Amino acid sequence: MENNQEKIKKLLDNLASLSEEAETIEFKENNFNKDGIGKRISALANSANLLNKKKAYLVFGIEDKTHNIVGTIFKPRSEKIGNELLESWLNQMITPKTNFQIYELDIEGKNVVIFEIAPAIIQPVKFQNFAYIRIASATKELINFPEKERKIWQNIDKKSFGKGIAKEGLSVSKILELLDYAKFFSLTKQEIPSETKKFVDKMMEYGFVNKNFEDDFDITNLGAILFAKDLKQFPTIKGRTIRVVIYKGNSRIEIVKNQERSFSYAVAFENLIDFINDKLPSNEEISRSFRKEIKMYPEKAIREFVANSLIHQDFSVSGHGPLIEIFENRIEITNAGQPLIDTERFIDHAPISRNEDIASFMRQIGFCEELGSGIDRALTEISIFQLPAPKFEVGDNFTRIILYAYKKLNDMTIEDKVRACYQHSVLKWIEGKRMTNETLRERFGIEKQNYSIASRIISETIKAKKIKESEKSKEYVPYWV
Known part of the structure; x- marks a missing residue:
């Protein structure tokens, strides 16, 4: 005060x-x-x-x-x-x-x-x-x-961070000036009330606003991070703006576009995904009757990984907000803080959210799924597109997901192949099945007569201690099963 x-x-x-x-x-x-x-x-x-x-x-x-x-x-x-x-x-x-x-x-x-x-x-x-x-x-x-x-x-x-106070001692009119209430009612599929007071009453139900006294309210960090018209108006979250950087080529030497978005996450999410997809490379598919562009990366994967970077960032770590970097051969999505579970268990592990209140609302309005269900669907889409397996990196104060553009199998490194083989084995395990030479060939698009190529990848993945043979010969499961 x-x-x-x-x-x-x-x-x-x-x-x-x-x-x-x-x-x-x-x-x-x-x-x-x-x-x-x-x-x-x-x-x-x-x-x-x-x-x-x-x-x-x-x-x-x-x-x-x-x-x-x-x-x-x-x-x-x-x-x-x-x-x-x-x-x-x-x-x-x-x-x-x-x-x-x-x-x-x-x-x-x-x-x-x-x-x-x-x-x-x-x-x-x-x-x-x-x-x-x-x-x-x-x-x-x-x-x-x-x-x-x-x-x-x-x-x-x-x-939780979400329950903290972003701005305090506000009137109803000031709250409506700072928060995008129209977007709130649209995303929650509610009619806009006829009485001004009921705007705030509805936001209080979601924990976006707290009442102190008559016409004396606080906006929580949750309300601000999701529905602020401008994140920079809130000291507790002004550094959590989303930045999208597009580079020429595959290095960070030349920046083509550097856009920082100070809109809140729920307000800006759909436009953010559209903006990213618009900047991604496409492949042209030609049939007898028409020609169409196919995006290099599946949109479901982009949505899930971007949403996870917003939801699972560690707000106690100082620094920038989520960063999306687009190169010609990859996309890197980085957020502050280390993950709560091992990166190798992202696909199958029971959901653990650092910011459960943010995650819960983002799921409620359909922007993402639980960690452990959304990621497996994203990886399934990536395998359908026959892209290299994503790489999950952890630094001192950050988590990064790298999505790779299409590569021919011969251009993939051993690390790329082992990572894809491991992730494929996890997806099969989640389905209640086992990875085999045949399923791995389907994952990589390897012809049946070249089964020995898949066998070598399986051998390398066993050698890396990422998978093991199951109780049934020639069937494979993740190392932790």
Whole structure:
């Protein structure tokens, strides 16, 4: 919250208008001491986590029962513990370091102090090595309430980037200015409401917007990353724009086009896929009656791998957003962060999403499928096009998928052939079948009389320890079966 009197006054009015104290709000007059404040910061931070609140508040100068403004003699910015200022002392006594802000304001000559406290996000917040919790209007030691402590840890484990706040303290009109609500209703196949207020109500159902008080809302990271009209308007995600770079030839020496898209992911996805497909090379197919262009890469594969780069990026890793690079002989799709599962198990592994809330919505509107089902379909399409198998790379802080343009079998490296053989064996395993010399020949388009070529590829893949012979001779399964 910006430290200006108007916003703080509005916050105070909203807090004072509540009918009673809550487990994340405490009112006091002049009853304060250093230990009491430390314990309450711990208790309120932990209660905010427990109740999924964005902030908790400790307010001095408000009468507890009536919520009348009576003022306080407490001056936190000048209060000292020995020679140390109170705020500095609290920061040393509270672990882990917890974000709290102190606001002071004058209301008709009466001093009011507000401690605005962030929820526990790493572990339960402790004061002098003890964690506290609010029970009704009382402050108690958390250790005596194991169920609440367990729930706090569960909330910490489940805390996702999407639930974080991208912009706070917004009116309904400001939300509609920042988010593409028309696209939201179109993609979710809902009629646009006749009342402005219902626009935000619908977005709240999806977790895109949170309500604080009357006409006081926050846009979540989830809402912004999916429906912002301009990602650069949101500090938490402004670096996550999608970039498409087209190169001349097969190196990065000469850039033909470098386009950065600051539209949000749900808003821009279809146009992004159309743009990429439009820039990809084509093959010309001629029949007796007509001539048509066939794209080099299957669109289903492009959609799936681009969607995965948006969904599975690690937002905690600083740097750029998803990057799509188009060369004459390949496409490279890169996102921040390492994958949660081994790249060799991308095809068959049960779905694990780093950003499940983003993935869930993208699946709901049909932009992608689960990791482990969408990728196997993408690889099936690639094999139908008889393209080289994609390569999955992992660096210190990135994951990259490389899709290759068509190559003749003789032009493929041993690594290309082994990778394709392994992926083919996984696809067959998923189908409940086994890879054989015959199925591999179909994958590569090898004639029956050249079965020995497929046999050599199988031998190389066994040698690389990527496949093994199954219980039945001449049938093969992935190494991990």
